[in-house]
Amino acid sequence: MEKQTITIYDVAREAGVSMATVSRVVNGNPNVKPSTRKKVSEVIERLDYRPNAVARGLASKKTTTVGVILPSVTNLFFSSLARGIDDIASMYKYNIILANSDESHEKEVQVFNTLLANQVDGIIFMGQNVSESIRKEIERTSTPVVFAGTLVDNPEYYSVNIDHTVATKEITAELLEHGRRVVLVTDEPKFLTSQHRLEGFKAAYEEKGVEFDEDLVIQQSLRYTDADKVLEELQTLKADSVIVKEDTFAAALMNAALDAGFKVPDDLEVITSDNSIVTEIVRPKLTSIQQPLYDIGAVAMRLLTKIMSNEEVEEKQVILPYKIKHRGSTLHTE
Amino acid sequence: MEKQTITIYDVAREAGVSMATVSRVVNGNPNVKPSTRKKVSEVIERLDYRPNAVARGLASKKTTTVGVILPSVTNLFFSSLARGIDDIASMYKYNIILANSDESHEKEVQVFNTLLANQVDGIIFMGQNVSESIRKEIERTSTPVVFAGTLVDNPEYYSVNIDHTVATKEITAELLEHGRRVVLVTDEPKFLTSQHRLEGFKAAYEEKGVEFDEDLVIQQSLRYTDADKVLEELQTLKADSVIVKEDTFAAALMNAALDAGFKVPDDLEVITSDNSIVTEIVRPKLTSIQQPLYDIGAVAMRLLTKIMSNEEVEEKQVILPYKIKHRGSTLHTE
DNA sequence: ATGAAAGCGCTAACAG
DNA sequence: CTGTTAGCGCTTTCAT
Helix, strand or coil, rough: CCCCCCCCHHHHHHCCCCCCHHHHHCCCCCCHHHHHHHHHHHHHHHCCCCCCHHHHHHHHHHCCCEEEEECCCCHHHHHHHHHHHHHHHHHHHEEEEEEEEEECCHHHHHHHHHHHHHHCCCCCCCCCHHHHHHHHHHCCCCCCCECCCCCCCCCCEEEEEEEEHHHHHHHHHHHHHCCCCCCEECCCCCHHHHHHHHHHHHHHHHHHHHCCHHHEEECCCCCCHHHHHHHHHHCCCCCCCCECCCCCHHHHHHHHHHHHHCCCCCCCCCEEEECCCCHCCCCCEEEECCCCCHHHCCCHHHHHHHHEEECCCCCCEEEEEEEEEEECCCCCCC | CCCCCCCHHHHHHHCCCHHHHHHHHCCCCCCHHHHHHHHHHHHHHHCCCCCCCHHHHHHHHCCCCCEEEEECCHHHHHHHHHHHHHHHHCCCCCCEEEEEEECCCCHHHHHHHHHHHHCCCEECCCCCCCCHHHHHHHHHCCCCCEEEEECCCCCCEEEEECCCHHHHHHHHHHHHHCCEEEEEEEECCCHHHHHHHHHHHHHHHHHCCCCCCHHHHEECCCCHHHHHHHHHHHHHHHHEEEEEECCCHHHHHEEEEEHHHCCCCCCCCEEEECCCCCCHHHHCCCCEEEEEEHHHHHHHHHHHHHHHHCCCCCCEEEECCCCECCCCCCCCCC
């Protein structure tokens, strides 16, 4: 037998007031006489009444819930952003529905629609890139969407990122300055991050006046097990330094190099881009572009709260500052 | 101006049928003539109608949503369980609300109640231990709760775990067999996992007939930065082998040892317990108790689906098998 | 400051 | 196979 759910009506009856008054008390509406507020509160306590958020959502057409789409909960880059999102959401009294997209565009669309069906007040989207299909869904809805740690080219979209072009250019230039032969490893060329990084990479070469060779870019899936293959290519290219996009892959690549007898950083410098805990766990520690992961998430969520409450937003595309964190996987400490 | 939300009523009117029929079509109820089903489907398509899950939840009193509470999204142990939970949930058409408890008992209670307010059909709880306050909440509600990767002593609670006592005993016995002086590092003694592990640890010593010394157990917070302190204690204890609970801490401890000039595994063997990706990233790789992380989550979710649909459940407390994965941080490959 | 009443969008008997 | 009719539990005008 089910526990009888007690409703706002039960409270009203017990307290000898109307549902409306109970509603006001629950929602902190000031237009209630202190004495009746007290009376109602006592009944709520006694009956252990808990407002039904679903009914509330239906009646008010607001759920105070935001959906967060991320490729994988086990990906440290995105889950670090999620922490920032979560903290700011609690701060503004929003609930979070975290939805895994499994790095599949199909599932992205599916979870996006599930979130809309559940009447979320806003959505934060994270992914490696933004597919045509998710774009279409975004156009269809009036629910606001903010991209976190996810580059978009459409200037109408809200997003929070660092400037990967500038960051990649800076670290590349620094390595070139030290006379190294620098190679860039990116994943799929159609991803905007790959393009931005490549742009910065090229710019550094050109500014230095060194001839830029397309061969210096390795386009490669960044799966852990592909490290050996990439290492071979690096040998062929006689690379001294390699800039990698993702921490786990950078670690795998460095380990492959070490296992093959390379000295890191002497024979090969390894630079990564997420600055997750992995950079500190490996030996030598990994030099990394230091992205403000928590802040990217936090700022994205704050931005979303502004949009949801129709506040003025100055900048649709927020660029946050980065740093270069020098560790043992590179020779120079700057 | 808002986009006019179109409702089941609009579809009914356009298609010249009743709301009930539209509802049947949407829910795949077989009692609809194919021709009208087709007609309704077309209108749904044309109007781009999307059922409102909130209204549905209110009317049916089921949300097909389960809440998942975990201490932190950036904790690889729990996020790996979450993957298993998520997969099985999708398989059974349940939505997931992932809620962060920030490793705080207070926040646990808070998110638990938020989930209940949102009328989730069930809850999966993960945490380092189960507080008195969360117990009280569980008693108050009729919503089913399953514990995943989280030990509970109450035999009425549903849970999925490995047997930490047996696992710890096995690895301890093996190390003792090789004549090592084995030390156990646990966190708070009040945690059940600590108690189970200690039990297995002791049992191995006693079975071996070696005198057991309470000093061989280090109770210590497992924060990354405390590794140096633990290393000192290990030196004092003249430990040859150390069994650690958590991968990241194990890595930190091993690194501290390496940085201090120890040879791993010759001078010090390090054994950890989660078998997350971290064990493969460090050098030497970490020997670990191999918990079936994904499966623990998957089985917990499957268990919950059974409870939610009132199916028969044989065993409330499920124990899954583990293995010992030998890697470079220990001397013997068994 | 409080109450009455009309929905929010949908499901679920029940009737036919 | 289809329609009618109550609600689900709450918010929100609109009166008073």
